[in-house]
Amino acid sequence: MPLDALVYPRFEGIPTFMRLPNITDAHALDIALVGVPFDGGTTFRTGARFGPRNIRVQSAMIRPYNPALNVNPFERKRIGDFGDLPVNPLSLEDSYARIEKGLWPILAAGATPVSVGGDHSITLPLLRAVAQKHGPLALVQIDAHSDTWSTYFGSHHSHGTIIRRGIEEGVLVRGAVLQVGIRGQVYGDNDFEFSRRNQIAWITAEEFHRKGLAAVEPKLAPLRGRPCYLTFDIDSVDPAFAPGTGTPQVGGLSSAQALELVRSLRGLRLVGADLVEVSPPYDTSEITSLLAANLLFEILCLLA
Amino acid sequence: MPLDALVYPRFEGIPTFMRLPNITDAHALDIALVGVPFDGGTTFRTGARFGPRNIRVQSAMIRPYNPALNVNPFERKRIGDFGDLPVNPLSLEDSYARIEKGLWPILAAGATPVSVGGDHSITLPLLRAVAQKHGPLALVQIDAHSDTWSTYFGSHHSHGTIIRRGIEEGVLVRGAVLQVGIRGQVYGDNDFEFSRRNQIAWITAEEFHRKGLAAVEPKLAPLRGRPCYLTFDIDSVDPAFAPGTGTPQVGGLSSAQALELVRSLRGLRLVGADLVEVSPPYDTSEITSLLAANLLFEILCLLA
Amino acid sequence: MPLDALVYPRFEGIPTFMRLPNITDAHALDIALVGVPFDGGTTFRTGARFGPRNIRVQSAMIRPYNPALNVNPFERKRIGDFGDLPVNPLSLEDSYARIEKGLWPILAAGATPVSVGGDHSITLPLLRAVAQKHGPLALVQIDAHSDTWSTYFGSHHSHGTIIRRGIEEGVLVRGAVLQVGIRGQVYGDNDFEFSRRNQIAWITAEEFHRKGLAAVEPKLAPLRGRPCYLTFDIDSVDPAFAPGTGTPQVGGLSSAQALELVRSLRGLRLVGADLVEVSPPYDTSEITSLLAANLLFEILCLLA
Amino acid sequence: MPLDALVYPRFEGIPTFMRLPNITDAHALDIALVGVPFDGGTTFRTGARFGPRNIRVQSAMIRPYNPALNVNPFERKRIGDFGDLPVNPLSLEDSYARIEKGLWPILAAGATPVSVGGDHSITLPLLRAVAQKHGPLALVQIDAHSDTWSTYFGSHHSHGTIIRRGIEEGVLVRGAVLQVGIRGQVYGDNDFEFSRRNQIAWITAEEFHRKGLAAVEPKLAPLRGRPCYLTFDIDSVDPAFAPGTGTPQVGGLSSAQALELVRSLRGLRLVGADLVEVSPPYDTSEITSLLAANLLFEILCLLA
């Protein structure tokens, strides 16, 4: 259980995720909150390597009971701060190997990993590890960008290529990938060609602003029943609510919309999740880290 | 009347609330804007002691006529900056005594106090003073938190206990308390037990996002006709619009929603009001103080 | 065409608008992006002189294809960064002369100017120049303020008087001026007298929040067919989304609303446009400049 | 006397200079602290119009007794906050007339003005007014720049031309002007030609770093005995100690050096002083305003 704020004020103590104990034996956990502080796959503003640290700090404000979903995840599940996976700030390839290997003890122990980035490039090794355990995965991706580029600067790996790689490698199931919040300029209409060809469904931010959850519900059907992974890129939210991110995109979701969107995923068979692209150097007043901490709590509630 | 911006530019002069004259004789006033710079009841981020100062500065941008309500409050009422009530930064109990006593000359002179915090703990002595004048009060509380804790660290007084104390002390009328904007995690479902038992009505932020003013209107009925107090905690607004506060909570109101909510309170018999929890150290670009100044102006329009 | 981000990362290179070539021969251009870094007409917070510079920097994030409107403006039109018009920071009058004269080569070459302020005072000399080329202009003004003051400190020119001057001078067509986003206090109801007398149509922010584009559509009719100018004051957007501005006004548009509003102007016969009042010193996390860059891109799409 | 911080905490009350009473009758004062919030003479970063406001706020930290000089100026002199002189943000010329005229009542009453800018352009009308009272003036100018340009953009008046104008107009005495802290690049060696021709003495920052007060003492001789004015441009101090200024120049004085330099001026016959170029929008953590408040206090000690 989180530290009791009536005994230890919220500004007190060594900052772990949600003031949970630091537990590095995954067998003692049902859900492992784990940091992945790698931002070497970033193409514009870096800084997401400090995401886990700052989200830990802001998560001190989380209280345990969710009245919107009527659940206290800490009562239902054993949840702890597993610490950070080791990464290599000088090499994307080596970091990919370390992340995939680092996640394995959690999966092997039967715990569910909820990872905190880091930039979006970390999601590919996380997907690889989870798919090794659970088989090919359905995916809900809440994001401003589709991340389906082929290559960037000759590299197959970056924070903009993970979905294409995931489909190509077979860790994601064709026809069971849903993207919500897509918006902004792209290089051309053929940027969507890969998505069309591979039956990736998407809901633009504009459509979500108009229709709300009604746009999402029908498109969740192909994902239901399958082992499903949730990846939440904080840039799906508007820069007013989440300024601290690497490639901010205007016209995004409000924090209230983001919360209700995550809550609407109840019923999916989630086997893993991550929240990425919080970049603290750009996070004035720390509101992005605070929102991220709340979204992580909502994800815990989905899992509980 | 406020200083004329066509003679003295808005960036000029000693900053009083809305550039009004500093008047310390309450008999010359119908409405007294008064600062209460106490933040010793805060459980997380402090800084609200600087609220009155920074809201004074930002209120230089307020012009006198409200086209949305078709009223110029400065023409209808004698309004002035009464200055700040004396507080003791080292003692909550002594500050409570000073605040209650400090407000009395305003009430005795028949003026209506509009107080600017400070943290939410100041509302209890303010309620006590106003109730001494007007009898038990109905209350509209616009807030992310219900502030109905029993104790905190053994203390009966903090920014999270004021409503419970107000009910228990009889300064608030059971059945005539309405809370709007409630959201976020709590410690358990029994956190709402006190509210249920004491007929506190509340509208969550989620409900307000869905239904808007339609959710509010019917619940105002029990308050009408009674002497009513309005307390506006700036954390009812989302951190994107009001980052400068002590316990920010995502998923909140927009500034437009906050304005329309205050305007919808026309018709209540307001005998006092406060606006609390603006914490300038966290107020990037000073947008929280600016919003607070505008909300104070809307409150003046309600009173006029 | 903008620099290719797959060859030159977005953080690289000398920052021009949208990474376009710097072209000072207007004959080589269909559309000229041009900076007008003057803020001597400002009555509260200055700093808009740095608007062009910072918007150039943030516009590095713009990609070329707009999926919402299905257009790549850089394929359809020759667009370049024309540089900045010369201004005199010590004299509004001299700057007005320089701006009007500086815009002329663009118009004479048959190119369409899209100007980046600077404060809103620059719009008058821009309108004068464009009207000299195209005759009296219809106007869409997206703004929190109507800018119809008569004088300010004895001066006929400031960022609050441009619309009155434009009407009086005949560069704007009576009955073909539409203002969207108007809100906030004014000095009295007679502030709207000039607008009523001169058939300026306006849609308040409150009305836009309630009705959306449905409020706008019917009021565009009198503008259609005429040569039309678009002026976008960034303070039309709420301070949460655009903190970096000189006279921020709460209760404004979201970034998503601003984008859909600009997109809804398709079909007007635009002969010029500007975006003004971005004040970088107040632009935490640079989200205002980023929004401005996106709005400029949407304007380019309207023109393409 | 300043408000007693043992009764009213420093964060309390309407912010006047040093928490002194606001007194607009100069006959009640020996020394008048007066704001001059004009920044229309600025050639790079503006914002000094907010200088008086923010220095008022930070001056709440000043206590009354100076142990370094063994003096309590508030015991020896009647000192008050005279408010701000009226300025016109749209016109340098009109502001010059207002400033000169606005200062006159202070001088006429026999009080000594200590003015708080505003940019450095305000010093010329202040000098004119003081010289009208006391005759041609000796000058100590603590500054990174010599401010002896001839014109800027065709204008004779800006924050870079005041010393040349003062000499030319005869309000400053040739041979009795001393500049300390000069540094940084100029346009050419002939930038110093005017100074040489007019017997302006100067001590560069480099020389002051090497020799300290020993460099200053001998050059004060020609100023002694004459009515003398002190103008302190905060950019004389290094940007590390005073980031909040319009044209910061690296290699400057430390705050300790600035304090000792002002204290070393004891014995001059000061008849007026100003402190200029504090630009709050760039003043992170408000350390520039705080330093300015302390320097103003030291100036009061010189006068007492």
Add this chain to the structure above:
Amino acid sequence: MPLDALVYPRFEGIPTFMRLPNITDAHALDIALVGVPFDGGTTFRTGARFGPRNIRVQSAMIRPYNPALNVNPFERKRIGDFGDLPVNPLSLEDSYARIEKGLWPILAAGATPVSVGGDHSITLPLLRAVAQKHGPLALVQIDAHSDTWSTYFGSHHSHGTIIRRGIEEGVLVRGAVLQVGIRGQVYGDNDFEFSRRNQIAWITAEEFHRKGLAAVEPKLAPLRGRPCYLTFDIDSVDPAFAPGTGTPQVGGLSSAQALELVRSLRGLRLVGADLVEVSPPYDTSEITSLLAANLLFEILCLLA
């Protein structure tokens, strides 16, 4: 030993002081780094309650070997992060009791406490506890203020009264208290009366700027040999180097001077130390927390 940065990058992991293990059994430690996040004794700007948290974060940059003193404290002593002492944010008195009691296990186990504030009021209960173990203490206080007030708002306890209380209570030895860095205005010369009467030695910042360590050396003699406590108030350093503090005072030490001053204390018999008044909300670029982390390291080197 601190986490190896060649295996775990510095931005990785749950932030403890200097990346040391969190050890709550004092018998396993020679030196206990312990947080005391209380700021309820603050009279101006609060926020020091977040000091331990942010200093933990910045201390990730500390490497183990000090070439200036030729020592690796982690090789010589068992050092760990003891966590934070429990405090009560609503009550100074209760916090005093908790702090004194909370420190006792460290002292009882024979470990040396190095405490991290928190505001300076925490030093009194820390001194009480240490004196209970070691008897009356000599004291080196590096500070801008002498903290010898009698009372503040009727309270005997605040961050400005600790030294007077320590002398009065006998936990400090008359004649063996040395203050370095004192500067700034006071209320009158009699503010120093207590110090004179009680043989408190002090070196002003002005004297230290002139003479350097030569001013300190002779005044350390009476402290040598005795059990000695070191209290370092970060406001001894100039606001340019340490903006993040509650009552900043210009004219202070540079970071280089602060380091050499601490290093010059070798040879004292230190039995405890603290570093206080780091206020993160005002700490732009986090340089104050970084300096604090380095000063803590230098204190560890003194103890090793």
Add this chain to the structure above:
Amino acid sequence: MPLDALVYPRFEGIPTFMRLPNITDAHALDIALVGVPFDGGTTFRTGARFGPRNIRVQSAMIRPYNPALNVNPFERKRIGDFGDLPVNPLSLEDSYARIEKGLWPILAAGATPVSVGGDHSITLPLLRAVAQKHGPLALVQIDAHSDTWSTYFGSHHSHGTIIRRGIEEGVLVRGAVLQVGIRGQVYGDNDFEFSRRNQIAWITAEEFHRKGLAAVEPKLAPLRGRPCYLTFDIDSVDPAFAPGTGTPQVGGLSSAQALELVRSLRGLRLVGADLVEVSPPYDTSEITSLLAANLLFEILCLLA
């Protein structure tokens, strides 16, 4: 020549280094200012990829004549902004190849490169290119860190290994490398073993604070006459003066010391230079970029 600020104000125009023309033909240049926006070799805080962009912006404040050295470099040499070298944000190795190749046209044309980073890892490929032209190089390194690590995370290349690699590869001359400003903790005394073995001379910050230039002069002797490269790591300067950097180290040089140190290098036979590690996301008030621009100007003066 730089743009004339009397015709185009400093806040105007597309920001090139020192407002020089963008010239990509090196034959037209004697000195090429060139950006190298790579920060993939960073081990703590990233962001130096934005260094060239922000230093360009701040360099608008540079005027052409240096009174301290009595030189106008723009009159003596043809100097231009060469733009940025292409880098690959995803690969250090590929970036190394691009940088070395990208610098070659400048060297081949006989121009002297003055490079602007980026993190310090860029210096190795720059040294390689310059040594290919001029043979093994003497080096002046102004830096807080010696950058002589062997490997980091298994990689031979990072911002901490460049000097060791330069010596090993023979691009630097044993016995002709001087480091100034070294300070802070290391991992152990054997961190200096490589330097001792390879006759790297160094002057610690502590020594420089005590002796000033007198410490430097004698150690320059072995460098004189040889082709010499100057690398200036901005973290040599104290965080108070240069907060915007990746691995800030307290106790560093002041800006005045940094300027005099660079000026003292007159007489060396400089064939290339760089300035690295400016990280804009941490650069409050932009004072680091401003200092960097001034240091670049001083380097130009050395070369002219």
